[in-house]
Amino acid sequence: MEFNEAKAQFLQTWGALGSQWGINKTMAQIHALLMISPDSLSMEDVMEELQISRGNASMNLRGLIDWGIVYKEYKPGERREYFKADQDVDSLARKIAVERSKREIKPAIRVLEGVKNFDETDKSPEALKFKMKTQELHDFVNKADTMLEKIVNQKENWITKTIMKLMT
Amino acid sequence: MEFNEAKAQFLQTWGALGSQWGINKTMAQIHALLMISPDSLSMEDVMEELQISRGNASMNLRGLIDWGIVYKEYKPGERREYFKADQDVDSLARKIAVERSKREIKPAIRVLEGVKNFDETDKSPEALKFKMKTQELHDFVNKADTMLEKIVNQKENWITKTIMKLMT
DNA sequence: AATAAGTTTCAATAATTACTGAAACTTTAA
DNA sequence: TTAAAGTTTCAGTAATTATTGAAACTTATT
Structure with missing residues (x-):
């Protein structure tokens, strides 16, 4: 080629x-x-x-x-x-991760927070299931975002470091 | 609401x-x-x-x-x-990660592999820089994909486990 | 301060991607 | 074996998103 x-x-x-x-x-x-x-x-x-x-x-x-x-x-x-x-691939990836978290994940978390606490008196099966799932999703997305932050905050060689820690 | x-x-x-x-x-x-x-x-x-x-x-x-x-x-x-x-949010996320890796990341890795080994005799500054960057990207994407696999392969509570390991 | 070179903006248009709805196909049951 | 109910496909159309190109604006030069 x-x-x-x-x-x-x-x-x-x-x-x-x-x-x-x-x-x-x-x-x-x-x-x-x-x-x-x-x-x-x-x-x-x-x-x-x-x-x-x-x-x-x-x-x-x-x-x-x-x-x-x-x-x-x-x-x-x-x-x-x-x-x-930006010439550094690591820093590039870090910036993209931080920015996407800010632009997309955090707003989604806010919506889930709002939505999961709707009208407390509604006890229909639909409402209960909805509450349960949105709660689960909220917890999950929150954790994922936290994990991303932790990965990305290792100042140097973050990918290598993270892989090392996950080796066990 | x-x-x-x-x-x-x-x-x-x-x-x-x-x-x-x-x-x-x-x-x-x-x-x-x-x-x-x-x-x-x-x-x-x-x-x-x-x-x-x-x-x-x-x-x-x-x-x-x-x-x-x-x-x-x-x-x-x-x-x-x-x-x-699928009712389990964890398994949902795991499946999406695996599938996206298969459909998008792995094909990209293959292209980078192909592209980084072009015509060895071309020693122009452009060619050298190109070789360097595509090599770096290849290494990076590979590592990221490996990391994703490791995270996702923890069978239960993978996010929680991963966060724990990254705590230090 | 007029002109030219450089840069940015944005309404119009093109390209892409998603969606509809009707036709074709499949299954069930009389 | 035929008809009715259920399901899938896909060509045409709509909706969305990206791109153009010309006009407006900015900056530098004489």
């Missing part, structure tokens, strides 16, 4: 993987591209390489910056902005 | 959460509905409750069965099929 072929396949696979996990294709692809680029790229470069429009590039670069996994860089004497991906 | 209101909010939140994680809204909602139902439901019941078409109900129920988290039930003397969700 030739470099360009390998690169294209990587960009496309990473994009597809992104979609499956609720991140849009272009965003995942831009991130992948920045990750494998030795130098930071301008918006122009990104547009060219991925064949996407200016608007698309701009919006998704902004999205990546919001996630905290891409940075702007200013080159001395140059007017245009350059973009650079 | 009244029961019906709580139920509606739960179904709708669970559906939205599903979308964010790459599971379609209806599938997530059907699953939520079956989970909180004291009795198993017919396709008719599901259609009625969620106001969806027969085709939609049929396809998504099939999808849930493929995931191994919903079962068919046959009631004696009754012709129609009933559907029932």
Whole structure:
């Protein structure tokens, strides 16, 4: 396999993987591209390489910056902005985990908290079952979120450390 | 909050959460509905409750069965099929984790394996950087997948056990 | 302060993905 | 063996989500 072929396949696979996990294709692809680029790229470069429009590039670069996994860089004497991906795969994964917890898991926990304590006087089988399941789910999601935090809070080599601890 | 209101909010939140994680809204909602139902439901019941078409109900129920988290039930003397969700939240989470690993993570690992060993003679800075990053990603995704397996393979109370082990 | 180069925004449009509903198929029972 | 009840499939359509491209805005240069 030739470099360009390998690169294209990587960009496309990473994009597809992104979609499956609720991140849009272009965003995942831009991130992948920045990750494998030795130098930071301008918006122009990104547009060219991925064949996407200016608007698309701009919006998704902004999205990546919001996630905290891409940075702007200013080159001395140059007017245009350059973009650079966080180079550390561990820190990348940590940021994504923290951010998804904040954006999706914690709001879900809040809804479950609200919903599980509905009208206490309703004693129908449906109501009782509902109470039970939402309680169970609430406990579970809470625990999962706690676990994620613990895993991610090991400052270095968190994956390796976690695997070690789970070895027994 | 009244029961019906709580139920509606739960179904709708669970559906939205599903979308964010790459599971379609209806599938997530059907699953939520079956989970909180004291009795198993017919396709008719599901259609009625969620106001969806027969085709939609049929396809998504099939999808849930493929995931191994919903079962068919046959009631004696009754012709129609009933559907029932796995009642154990732990086992549900375990099945989803295993299935996603199989469907998404493992294929990604295979692509990374293929891609990281492209044309050995190309020594351009781009090629070298590419090789390095894809190697790093490969290692990382592999480790993450291994960790997931270890967590999920603790037969009972896996989340609790894992949190305990990470306490130190 | 006018012009040009660079950057961002967002309404319109395209692409994707989900859903419907009717037709085909299957099973049961008379 | 036929008809009625139940179930599945899938082409067409709707709904959602992503992308474009042109206009507005910002910054730098003369």
